[in-house]
Amino acid sequence: MKRDNSIFRYIAVAGLAIIFLLKNSLVFCTHNSSRYFPFLERSEEYVIKKKSHISPSLFVAKASSAFKRGGGNAGIPELWGKYDLKDVINSLAQVNGATFVNPIQQERGPNDDWIDKSIKFKVDGKVKGSGLILNYEQDLHWNGFQVGGFIPIMHVNTNDRFAFVPQDSASELRNLREGELLQLDRIRRTTQNELGLCGGDWTKTGFGDLDLHIRFNHDWDHELLMRSIDLNLQAGVVVPTGCKADNSYPSSVPFMGDGHWSVYFDVVSEVELKPDWKVGLMLGAAYQFKNTRERRIPVYKEPFLFSALVASDIEVDPGMTFKISPYLGIDNLSDGLNARVKYTFLKHNQDDFKDKRKDPTVKSFLTLQEGDVVGDVTLTAEDISKNKEEKVGLTRWSAHYISVQVAYDSKEGGNNWVTSPIIYAVFDYQVQGNGSCKTNQLTLGVELHF
Helix, strand or coil: CCCCCHHHHHHHHHHHHHHHHHHCCCCCCCCCCCCCCCCCCCHHHCCCCCCCEECCEEEEEEECCEECCCCCEECHHHHHCCEEHHHHHHHHHHHHHHHCCCHHHHHHCCCCCCCCCCCEEEEEEEEEEEEEEEEEEEECCCCCEEEEEEEEEEEEEEEEEEEECHHHCCHHHCCCCHHHHHHHHHHHHHHHHHCCCCCCCEEEEEECCEEEEEEEEEEEEEECCEEEEEEEEEEEEEECCCCCCCCCCCCCCCCCCCCCCEEEEEEEEEEEEECCEEEEEEEEEEEECCEEEEEECCCCCCCHHHCCCEEEEEEEECCCEEEEEEEEEEEEEECCEEEEEEEEEEEECCCEEEECCCCCCCCCCCCCCCCCEECCEECCHHHHHHHHHHHHHCCCEEEEEEEEEEEEECCCCCCCCCCCCEEEEEEEEEEEEECEECCEEEEEEEEEEC
């Protein structure tokens, strides 16, 4: 009897795809490139076993700090740079030119010791999100092909708060009295008002990005000493329907891809080792397209979020994001009760920026030249290069998640309910990261089959 070699052909194709993705550092298996909201996929949305379904779910996500680059903790707004009031005032001076009057000078006089001195603030913040996720998967009943879509509807609230850090500031500001501390905070608020920034609280309700995809599935029964082997190859496009960050609110965050179109390719494999014991691996690749729009862009050392320079022709070319996610599933622990544990590693590579203004009145950190003066410093080529490297480096991030899912399969539990619903709960907990927001997310949903 001649052996069917199709399984080896499919495994070879999948293996070559995975090698290509790893070689090019594009492993990415998610419709989302946000460092604020994970929206990690359930493997069941890929391995649908020729059963179409819709799976609405409710989610709650929360973060109150971030993992800073290089280790340790940071405030969420500090992912875009440390706040030094001196740098922010220098930014205002560059943008406003001869008409600018230093807020410290307004409060304390033209020869005050605080002028041109480092004044560091810790900037903390919170991000809270909740909403409805709609996911639809349709089996075409044709050669293993399926189509689907995903979109969240979100309500997001963020805030920020400032705390003066005397030990990191200039010596002239390390022993301030209570009245001087109040005056300093008033100067900071005045400065931010001149930047055109609104209050620390931001609230927005709207859609996330829309994921549309096509998938090819093939499965084998009792091959290679396994009860079953399932292979899924998926290609998709992400439409930037999600809300973007607001230039007027430093605490605001993009819902998902911050206005960038993207395409991606996924490879998801799952094997059933023995009855009800499954292991799987999710890999993939994505590419986000560049876009040009109005953004806050630093003049020199100030954080992106607190720059006085708002320019309409700033191009961002996002770096690649990749994901590796192995998982273990155990079904029928007790009459339809299933459990799944998954580890996810996410990594986003560095973004590239271009200042595309034809005739910039005020230079940005991208166009500074040796000999330019910012504040009381005449810049060298080394100053400019080092600052640019640090600024652009802030866009790199990584995150490590552990996800725990419990689900009740009504059909496996012996219930003959309409649509054979599977009710599930997933908790995504970020255990470590580098330059990413410490977001944990709880999702409650139901998978309805038809």
